[in-house]
Amino acid sequence: MELAQGTQGKRYLMYISQNYSYAILRPLQQQIRTHGGEVKWFLEGSEVNPDFLAADEHRLHSIDEIKAWNPHATFAPANILPTFFPGKKVAVFHGFDAGKLNSRGKNDHFTIRGCFDLYCTQGPNTTGPFAQQAKEMGFFRVRETGWTMLDPLFSDIANNPYKSEADTRPTLLICSTFSKRLSLAPQLIEQVKQLRDSGKYRILVQFHPKMATEIVDQYKAMQDDTLTFIETDNVIPLLQAADVMLCDTSSILLMFLLLRRPVVTFNNQAPGPHILNVTEASEVEAAIDHALTQPVALMQEIEAFCQQLHPYQDGLSSQRVLAATNDLIESDGKELKRKPLNIIRQFKMRKKLGYWRF
Structure with missing residues (x-):
């Protein structure tokens, strides 16, 4: 059976607030159009x-335009979404659970904020916690689909701009979260200079878009024929070009492990x-030099981890996400309870978007 059956004639809104969300939602857009x-x-923002x-x-510029267009569903790679939008609200995540803890020592990845249907x-290691909460709360569904952004990860990109046939050195990709x-990034500036000056690696550097400007400028100043700083809305070609990654607690490392x-x-x-x-x-x-040898025990652990992650x-x-969404639209989620009002959060969303009509 066609995974995306039932898409014909339906309207889907992509709601984004960060540049990296383009790459998350475009594989889904392709399936919808197909x-x-x-x-x-x-x-937004x-x-x-x-x-x-x-x-x-095609872009909608206002909430009034959204309501007039009346989407059947809205996809958001975000933690929150206005509940006053028409249609079903679908969370597709902006990254993997990298184990980051907030200032209260809690993992925000599994926090339910009452915005999504x-x-x-x-993968299994995220499906379990969300499914348990769905059982307890009753106002949203959980479907394990895989992540839309990774559909292109498993296909070779022709003419990848970050690969070099002429430079045979191993490629090191350095990524960092902004926190x-x-x-x-701020702690390893001198070490990265040493890695560059060693000449052993071809180095690509890519940071979270919220990284402090003064840090970004320091790394841009390091650029030469060995180290390149890259700003992009699509990290997949970067991941495919690298042999090893140096990272911190950014969830991008999990995408790289899947390779x-x-x-x-x-x-x-x-x-x-x-x-x-x-x-x-x-x-x-x-540690980088050891990783490049691809030790057997480490590679076995990576494989076991990937089977749980994705x-x-x-x-x-993307086809599975679309199928799960269409099923929700067609059934209208009749088994679901009403979402909590979340008056304070939705007030903040209205204030942020400057929209006060009801």
């Missing part, structure tokens, strides 16, 4: 760049046998 559905985009919209991607989870408390390639982390908050974690700057280079390598996660 199966006869219509897609439009709503860009100042941190998403409208210039990244393609010529054939459907959570499309990435001062968790980020390796069955090793990751070295610096002060990772959730270290495990599937990564090589170091706690001293002086240990970084040796077992799908068929590139069909």
Whole structure:
């Protein structure tokens, strides 16, 4: 049976507030269009760049336009979404659970904020916690689909701009989250210079878009024929180009592991046998060199971890998300309880969006 059956004639809204969300939702957009559905985009806030919209991607500029268009469903790679939007609200996640803890020592990845009708989870280790909460709360569905952003990960990209046939050195990709408390970027500036100056690696650097400007500028100043700083709305070609990653607690490391390639982390908050974690700057280079040998025990741990994180390598996660969404639309989620009002949160959303009509 066609996974995306029932898409014909339906309207789907893509709700984004960060540039990286384009790459999360475009594989889903492709499936919707292929199966006869219509897609439009709503860009919330100042941190998403409208210039990244393609010529054939259509934007709605206001809540009134959204209500007039009346989407059947809205997809959001975010933690919250206005409940006053028409149609079903579907969470597709902006990353994996990387074990980050908030200031209260809690993992926000599994927090239910009463905004969504459907959570499309990435693999067994996230499906379980969400499914348990769905059973307890009763106002949303959970379906394990895999992650839309990864559909292209399992296909070779022709003419990948980050690969080099001429440079045979191993490619090191350095990524970091923006949180001062968790980020390796400010702590490893001197070590990265040493890695560059060693000449052993071809180095690509890519940071979270919220990284402090002064840190970004320091890394941009390091650029030469060995180290390149990259700003992009699509990290998949970068991941495919690298042999090893140096990271901290950013969830991007989990995407890289799914390519069955090793990751070295610096002060990772959730270290495990599937990564090589170091706690001293002086240990970084040796750990990278060890990772490049792809030790058998480490690679076995990576494989076991990936089976729990995201077992799908068929590139069909977007089709599964679309099928789960269409099923929710067709059934109207009649078994679900009414979502909590969340008056304070929705007031804040209305204030943020400048919308007060009811």
